[in-house]
Amino acid sequence: MTTRRIAIIGTGVIGAMTAWQLSRRGAEVLAFDAHSPGHDRGASAGESRIFRTAYKEGANYVPLLRRSGDLWRDLERATGTGLLTLCGGLTLGSAGHPDVQAVQRCAREHGLAHEILGAHEVAKRFPQHTADEDEVAVFDPAAGVLRPEPAVQAALHAAVDAGATLLPHHPVHEVAETAAGWRITSEGRHFDVDHVVFAPGPWAPRLEPLRGLPVEVRMITACWFAARDQAAHRPDRLPIAIRRHPEAAFSCFPSLDGVSIKIVPHHLGFPVVEGPDALPRTAAPEFARAASAAAARLLPGVVPHPIRITTYAEGFTPDDHALLGALPGVRSATVMTGFSGHGFKLAPVFGEIGADLVLTGGTGHDIGHLDPSRFGA
């Protein structure tokens, strides 16, 4: 299969990584985005993202995560940008919690280095967390924290270095099949291409060719709390954490701004929104009070009143696994969307897979669980 000119719609982390991988393999890439690289309107912003290798979402992700880890380092080398800090990761909850068990199972199955810590050991090594008597933590030393905004910029920088053309502030209004390929219309201009990669994140339901795909747009809210002892909350002392507790559940990130740590409360839900453009930019007082209560109960080293609350949009599928593959029912189009709250860490390998699919029609990576037609769309 020879593909000459490829349009990528969306340069969040997924489109940016795909642009990098395609252009480094010699493809001609036109990468459109309605906003600026690294913007905060979609899914790829908010200062930090978790990288984990012992994966509760399924052991079949481990080879993908390993490859992604290597590609994160490649991108750092290619652009001279620090993106991934391996600060380790905790999954903290009761020994019988399904997530605690799933992480252990995955680590055992793949022979991944890990430690099981009892509550006393957690108190000694990670006093930033309150652990109840009956709780345990699984420590994943290969986990860490990623920086989303610089990551998007680095991938696009590497793509441009390899010859890609970026078109920021170019919303794509129409994508139409032609006899030879596709015609993209943006801001009154037409662009004819051989293949389209749809990477629109939570805007997927807005693009006509993707309308039949089961992507639901949800709001994810992040809260930052000032740390009393800054040094104790930096990545060299505080791992990332997935916290599961009967009173609250959240992901927790070490301080990158020198002031605060971030949590993303899970127990308060990810409400469905009409679309990313309809995202409320202020949090309801009851949300802020509930997030404060979670911090007061489980994070003794912070002032339990959020100093920053920000909302983001993400596309979710019915089974929380992405849609990644040929777009059903059309020629020469690849879809990459619905990353369901865990796509960032995998973006480099997804970019590689996207490039494989576009350039060769297949991939050596095992992505059967991500087949876009698995829901019968």
Ligand SMILES: Cc1cc2nc3c(=O)[nH]c(=O)nc-3n(C[C@H](O)[C@H](O)[C@H](O)COP(=O)(O)OP(=O)(O)OC[C@H]3O[C@@H](n4cnc5c(N)ncnc54)[C@H](O)[C@@H]3O)c2cc1C
């Ligand atoms: C708050 C939050 C926390 C998360 N935490 C983690 C985590 O810790 N670890 C992890 O691995 N994952 C995490 N995720 C998930 C991960 O961040 C997302 O899966 C990933 O960022 C999705 O990237 P994307 O490129 O698909 O979407 P986006 O970043 O939203 O990019 C889509 C792009 O397409 C553009 N676009 C859309 N339509 C058009 C159009 N018609 N014309 C032109 N441009 C268009 C948009 O402007 C946008 O830039 C989290 C997500 C959120 C929201």
